[in-house]
Amino acid sequence: MATRRNLNRSLLLALGLAGALLAAPAFGQAYPTRAVRIIVPFAAGGPADIYARFIAQRLQEAMGQPFVVEDKPGAGSVIGTDVVAKAAPDGYTLLLMSNTHTVNETLVPGKPFALMRDFVGIAPINYSDLVLVANPALKASSIKDLLKLAKAQPGKLNYASSGVGTPYHMAGELFKSMAGVYLVHIPYRGSSGARTDVIGGQVDMMFDAVTTMVDQIKSGKVKAIATTGRQRSDVLPDVPTVNESGVPNYEATIWLGLMAPKGTPKAIVERLNEAVSRIASQPDVKQAWGRQGATPMVMNAAAFDKYLQDDIAKWAKVIKSANIKAE
Structure with a gap:
């Protein structure tokens, strides 16, 4: 009788473990189950706002839930960015960011967040x-x-x-x-x-x-x-x-990307990365953006994190060398 109880207990544990393993990938697959906010820390009507709304619409079509853009400008992008830094890391509050953020890492040392400490990169969008x-x-x-x-x-x-x-x-x-x-x-x-x-x-x-x-x-x-x-x-x-x-290796563009609060589950980050990358790779998107002078950027989340780190270092060198101070 004891042996049968032990066997039943072991079977239940095994079934529970199997269920957990099966449910793990489903977590990312099920996301999102409600509306997602994309915070744009720049003024309404600008390129960041326009491309955020384009991506939001395409993500809504692809993922079956509303993606709502909220403009929160101020303090050179710091105000809106801080809103996302303080948001729950559950994938329901995202940041539309640009190279303004990588510049600000050095230019604005007193801001209440650090890009690579408080955020995780999701995907780039495009550059102009x-x-x-x-x-x-x-x-x-x-x-x-x-x-x-x-x-x-x-x-x-x-x-x-x-x-x-x-x-x-x-x-x-x-x-x-x-x-x-x-x-x-x-x-x-x-x-x-x-x-x-x-x-x-x-x-x-x-x-x-x-x-x-x-x-x-x-x-x-x-x-x-x-x-x-x-x-x-x-x-x-x-x-x-x-x-x-005559100036080899010179490159200075305006680029846009998406980030999320640090601690956002990897499955959600990867699901969003795949969705954004798929949107940016569509021929009609390439053509539409091309007419606007923008080129799609596609890379996985790890590559995007490396891109961010390199861009921070690039502008830090320029800012320190020229002794640039924020107004």
Whole structure:
């Protein structure tokens, strides 16, 4: 009788273990069972907000639950990002992030979170090239001309940006560092004023989004010197890259990705990574984004974490070398 009870107990334990093993992958498979929030720590209507809503819609279609975008801008992305850092690590609150976050790791040391300590990377989404444009009166129409002019007159040439620490500012500082030239940075509060003054000739040049400047380039209001990706932009295929024009290995793009609070189950991270990667790989998505100057990025979660670490290190070197301080 005791032997039979022991046998029954052992059988129940075995069945329980088997059930647990079968249920383990189902946890990730079942997710999500309710609405998921995607927090965008930038202003509504900008590229981050637009692509967040695109991804949210596609994820909703693929995963059968609402993916709701909430814009929480402020303090250079810190406010919205901190909301996600403090959220439960259950996959129901995600962060739409960009290279602003990897720059801020060094530029904003007093923020209440650390990217690689308090978050886990899910997947990248896409990247967009910038273009270096100049007022037509500037006596330089190529990177070679610009370097020659800048070295002959150090500190005389200047470039505008939408503010300290923005991707446009950091593109300029990376260029200065890698090209060995000195250009005076003139920060604005937003890109609109910077563009107006470059077109008007009050400032010599600026780095800006390709799609924003393409009409100004075609109309002759500014001239394109070079784009900032590793390969030429599909939107401006006749404009060479900085990399091919005399500053080898130069690359400065605006990229977007998704992260979750640290401790989010690996099965959920992998399920989201697979879904985002599948969306970014679809031909119609590639074509739609290509018309907007964006290129899909696809990598697994571990590779994305490595990409984040490398990007943090890249911008830390630039910030420390140029002694850049947050406003």
